[in-house]
Amino acid sequence: MNYKRPKADVVIIGLGWSGSTMAEELTRAGLKVVAIERGAWRDTSTSFPTTRDPDELSGSVRKEILQAPVTETYTVRNKVGQTALPMRKYHNLTLGNNVGGAGTHWAGASWRWLPFDHQPYSHVMQRYGAGQLVDGLILQDWGVTYDDLEPFYDRFEKIAGTSGTAGVVNGQRQPGGNPFEGSRTAPYPTPALERSRANVLFAEAATRLGYHPFPVPSAMIGAPYKNALGLNLAPCTYCGYCQLYGCGNWSKSSPNICILPVLMQRPNFTVVTECEVIRINTTPDRKMATGVTFVDSDGNIGEQPADIVITATFTLDNTRLLLLSGISTPYDVASGQGVVGRAFTFQTLSWGFMFFENEYLNPFMNTGALATQIDDFNGDNFDHTGLGFIGGAGIQSLSNQGLPIGMAGLLPQGSPQWGKGWKQAFQKGYQNYAQIQGQGTSFAHREQFLDLDPTYKDRFGQPLLRITFDYNENDRRSGRFIRDKCVEIAREMGATQVGGDSFADRPYSGYTPWDSSHVQGGVVMGEDPRTSVQNRYQQNWDIPNLFVLGASSFPNNAGYNPTVAVGATTLWTATAIKDLYLKNPGPLVRL
Amino acid sequence: MKRRDVIKGGLVLMATSTLASIYKPAYSKTYVGGSGAWRATPPPPLSVVDGSRLVYLTADEARLVGAIFDVLIPADELGMGATEAGCVTFLDHQLAGPYGTAAKDYKLGPVVEGLPQQGPQSIMTPAEIYRKGLAEFEQAVHAKFDKSFTDLSEEQKIAFLKSIESGAIAFDTLKSDQFFVLLLQNVREGYLADPMYGGNRDMVGWKLVGFPGAIYDYRDWIVSKRGKKIDIHPISLLGRA
Ligand SMILES: Cc1cc2nc3c(=O)[nH]c(=O)nc-3n(C[C@H](O)[C@H](O)[C@H](O)COP(=O)(O)OP(=O)(O)OC[C@H]3O[C@@H](n4cnc5c(N)ncnc54)[C@H](O)[C@@H]3O)c2cc1C
Ligand code: SF4
Numbered sequence: 001m002n003y004k005r006p007k008a009d010v011v012i013i014g015l016g017w018s019g020s021t022m023a024e025e026l027t028r029a030g031l032k033v034v035a036i037e038r039g040a041w042r043d044t045s046t047s048f049p050t051t052r053d054p055d056e057l058s059g060s061v062r063k064e065i066l067q068a069p070v071t072e073t074y075t076v077r078n079k080v081g082q083t084a085l086p087m088r089k090y091h092n093l094t095l096g097n098n099v100g101g102a103g104t105h106w107a108g109a110s111w112r113w114l115p116f117d118h119q120p121y122s123h124v125m126q127r128y129g130a131g132q133l134v135d136g137l138i139l140q141d142w143g144v145t146y147d148d149l150e151p152f153y154d155r156f157e158k159i160a161g162t163s164g165t166a167g168v169v170n171g172q173r174q175p176g177g178n179p180f181e182g183s184r185t186a187p188y189p190t191p192a193l194e195r196s197r198a199n200v201l202f203a204e205a206a207t208r209l210g211y212h213p214f215p216v217p218s219a220m221i222g223a224p225y226k227n228a229l230g231l232n233l234a235p236c237t238y239c240g241y242c243q244l245y246g247c248g249n250w251s252k253s254s255p256n257i258c259i260l261p262v263l264m265q266r267p268n269f270t271v272v273t274e275c276e277v278i279r280i281n282t283t284p285d286r287k288m289a290t291g292v293t294f295v296d297s298d299g300n301i302g303e304q305p306a307d308i309v310i311t312a313t314f315t316l317d318n319t320r321l322l323l324l325s326g327i328s329t330p331y332d333v334a335s336g337q338g339v340v341g342r343a344f345t346f347q348t349l350s351w352g353f354m355f356f357e358n359e360y361l362n363p364f365m366n367t368g369a370l371a372t373q374i375d376d377f378n379g380d381n382f383d384h385t386g387l388g389f390i391g392g393a394g395i396q397s398l399s400n401q402g403l404p405i406g407m408a409g410l411l412p413q414g415s416p417q418w419g420k421g422w423k424q425a426f427q428k429g430y431q432n433y434a435q436i437q438g439q440g441t442s443f444a445h446r447e448q449f450l451d452l453d454p455t456y457k458d459r460f461g462q463p464l465l466r467i468t469f470d471y472n473e474n475d476r477r478s479g480r481f482i483r484d485k486c487v488e489i490a491r492e493m494g495a496t497q498v499g500g501d502s503f504a505d506r507p508y509s510g511y512t513p514w515d516s517s518h519v520q521g522g523v524v525m526g527e528d529p530r531t532s533v534q535n536r537y538q539q540n541w542d543i544p545n546l547f548v549l550g551a552s553s554f555p556n557n558a559g560y561n562p563t564v565a566v567g568a569t570t571l572w573t574a575t576a577i578k579d580l581y582l583k584n585p586g587p588l589v590r591l
Numbered sequence: 592m593k594r595r596d597v598i599k600g601g602l603v604l605m606a607t608s609t610l611a612s613i614y615k616p617a618y619s620k621t622y623v624g625g626s627g628a629w630r631a632t633p634p635p636p637l638s639v640v641d642g643s644r645l646v647y648l649t650a651d652e653a654r655l656v657g658a659i660f661d662v663l664i665p666a667d668e669l670g671m672g673a674t675e676a677g678c679v680t681f682l683d684h685q686l687a688g689p690y691g692t693a694a695k696d697y698k699l700g701p702v703v704e705g706l707p708q709q710g711p712q713s714i715m716t717p718a719e720i721y722r723k724g725l726a727e728f729e730q731a732v733h734a735k736f737d738k739s740f741t742d743l744s745e746e747q748k749i750a751f752l753k754s755i756e757s758g759a760i761a762f763d764t765l766k767s768d769q770f771f772v773l774l775l776q777n778v779r780e781g782y783l784a785d786p787m788y789g790g791n792r793d794m795v796g797w798k799l800v801g802f803p804g805a806i807y808d809y810r811d812w813i814v815s816k817r818g819k820k821i822d823i824h825p826i827s828l829l830g831r832a
Contacts, residue, residue: 027624040618040631040632041620041629041631042631043629043630043631045630046630046631046632046633047631047634049633050807052634053805053806053807053828054805055784055785055787055805055828056784057780057784057785061780061784062689062690063695068695068696069697070696070697076709076710077709078706078708082706083703084709085705085709085712086699087697087709088696088698088710088711088712089693089695089696089697089710090695091710194814195817196813196817197817197818200817200818237807237808237809237810238810238813239806239807239808239809240809241807263624264622264624264625265624265625266624266625267624267625267626269623270623271621271622272619272621273618273619273620273621273622274618274619274620275619296619297618297619298619359818360818360820360821361818362812362816362817362818362819364803364806365809365813365816402802404783404797404800405783405784407800408779408783409779417775418662418663418664418775419662419663419664419665419749420665420669422663422664423664423665423667423669423670426799426800427799427800430800430801430802431800456699459699506708508708509707509708509710510710511708
């Protein structure tokens with residue numbers, strides 16, 4: 001049966017952080033909003049009850065909370081000329097598949113990006129000139145600056161209840177915080193959590209080396225807090241079942257605890273779950289969006305008409321939906337023309353791995369983002385003259401794993417992986433293993449892009465999204481530089497065995513252990529329609545009633561995790577819709 | 592599900608069995624704000640695996656798996672071996688469930704082998720891999736010793752597994768080293784997962800490393816026990832030892 005739902009003012013596709021943040025703003029402004037979400041409804045108290053502890057097998061190992069490849073997967077190749085193949089099994093992108101999106105099971109590191117990260121082009125040109133860029137690198141400003149976004153960063157932190165220690169407030173340096181951060185108008189809503197033993201050793205070592213350690217701001221609520229929407233959040237208990245798990249404790253900021261309970265009080269809000277949007281509909285001249293078409297769980301085809309269409313399905317599906325719907329010009333790698341799928345980035349990870357002799361690191365007491373970091377080598381916080389690359393990484397001691405199956409192979413070099421010797425090595429290694437992550441920037445490149453796969457289809461017969469990605473020379477240079485810093489600090493921490501790794505030295509794979517889940521770009525915002533899909537308000541250049549939200553808007557990735565920047569840009573766009581677009585529907589930027 | 596071929600806009604819906612298993616029964620729901628009823632369906636109740644009979648493996652397969660697992664995780668002064676800890680029961684039930692059928696994998700074709708970095712392309716399920724892999728494992732043992740693996744000496748078992756691990760001894764069709772990786776992963780899972788899944792008897796795996804199990808509040812210890820040994824009896828779901 002094909003059916004049509006009653007028309008809404010706004011349809012939002014996907015109800016993760018982006019979709020629910022936008023829904024809250026627009027329903028508060030009185031608009032009738034319908035959200036369509038592929039996953040099932042999840043509410044904290046029923047779905048993640050504290051009366052029932054999580055377990056590692058169903059969580060981190062079998063990954064029951066994630067979007068399964070059978071539902072939708074992606075094909076991958078390193079470069080043009082290779083045949084892309086589907087990721088058939090669970091892979092590193094660990095996407096969300098429920099109301100709340102990946103925001104239900106994320107790790108929760110909660111960063112404002114540096115002012116540099118929003119205007120990398122202007123900044124690099126001014127300080128170094130074009131000679132600093134490796135061949136083929138794509139570098140462009142966002143059209144919106146840190147200063148434009150600051151009030152929205154602040155608002156999003158107050159929705160999320162972010163914990164942390166401020167480094168710069170109203171231009172004034174604050175003790176214990178990140179001295180390199182953009183100036184804030186307010187401190188973090190809740191205080192930073194206590195540190196792990198590994199974090200403390202890292203901070204001491206980094207200080208001795210002359211660096212500036214600070215607690216990583218996080219979604220782990222630092223004290224009882226009533227958020228900006230009036231919801232009560234509770235302090236984190238360091239339970240250690242965090243990344244890849246929902247938090248039943250009301251302690252990990254998520255759409256489920258921070259926004260949805262408010263939305264569900266509003267009669268002008270509706271969410272339709274377990275329906276997958278397959279197309280954004282437009283008028284025949286492609287000048288306006290008219291709504292969306294979706295498949296429900298019985299295989300029926302539904303249509304949701306709306307005056308405004310907002311896509312919030314995360315980087316990959318945002319790009320795929322535009323391509324499937326024939327909206328805006330797809331990127332063509334041969335000519336370098338076109339915009340959808342262009343400026344795709346990942347995250348350049350480097351690591352220092354270490355073992356101590358007689359520590360009790362008690363790794364099970366952790367959170368998804370229990371980390372202490374230095375930003376001395378992040379963004380453009382250091383002089384890159386003569387280094388041959390731009391960017392860098394946040395370098396952090398990360399205490400986010402203590403579950404035993406996941407640690408069973410983390411043994412000092414030369415240890416047996418099975419037999420009696422394994423038992424001895426595992427017993428010791430479990431308490432003595434620590435890691436330093438260099439979470440590196442990623443800049444776009446002409447040869448990194450997204451398009452539709454010519455061969456592989458999803459369960460509905462629609463083309464899968466194809467990822468063509470390998471690390472570029474800028475990533476390789478920055479990755480090695482950062483790896484050496486990780487190793488330097490690990491040695492200073494007193495570890496007896498230290499190893500380093502720079503992932504960018506090997507071809508990209510969606511299966512590298514300990515790799516990132518962050519992918520950005522493909523539907524980027526910008527100042528020029530020849531190099532961006534949307535204007536500075538995340539409004540489509542061609543279709544003024546279409547807005548695409550999320551990390552797909554970012555033409556570069558920072559040495560940070562993306563979500564608070566996603567929240568801030570979403571709030572910025574919501575304000576533009578309410579204050580500008582509704583008063584005068586049409587393009588918000590005229591060239 | 593009704594078969595529906597060409598639908599509006601030229602989309603083709605395929606009524607494959609994979610699709611049918613996802614889409615039955617209808618789960619789509621509409622939640623309207625202010626209407627009050629918006630609780631999720633609670634997760635299904637936890638239950639303990641019944642190890643009294645085999646559910647996927649044959650008795651011979653179970654004996655062979657047990658013999659292999661006990662070399663990978665042997666009994667010693669640090670705790671019981673894999674079989675006594677229930678790892679064979681664990682595996683048997685895993686193979687009979689969604690893990691065994693690779694229910695979450697993408698299985699549409701064409702199936703072709705790619706570069707290592709493109710990840711596994713085979714659409715064989717773990718249940719199928721074990722059925723075939725164990726048979727080929729035994730064949731390889733017979734070819735070398737003219738005996739069954741269970742009849743080898745401890746040293747012979749260890750040496751044989753090393754050559755499976757390195758791939759030095761090949762199987763007829765499967766890749767022996769990849770089968771080894773699966774065996775090792777699954778025995779560790781059995782030894783270290785919550786006991787309700789059939790393994791980790793008496794929480795032996797957790798006691799080995801001092802993992803406290805399903806504790807959800809460490810606020811009292813995060814500072815007071817920082818860098819210090821914590822002696823605690825672990826806790827499992829369903830209070831099963
Ligand atoms: C394991 C993990 C750890 C992470 N850790 C961090 C961290 O520490 N810090 C940080 O800042 N970020 C982190 N991230 C990233 C963070 O989770 C995302 O940036 C954030 O959740 C993005 O929110 P979103 O709403 O844009 O997208 P999502 O949360 O992905 O939501 C998109 C929603 O759209 C739905 N959807 C997709 N396609 C369709 C369709 N066709 N029709 C209908 N619905 C659809 C999905 O089901 C999903 O619910 C992590 C991510 C993962 C996976
Ligand atoms: S570590 Fe904290 S925030 Fe994370 S799941 Fe546990 S209680 Fe929740």
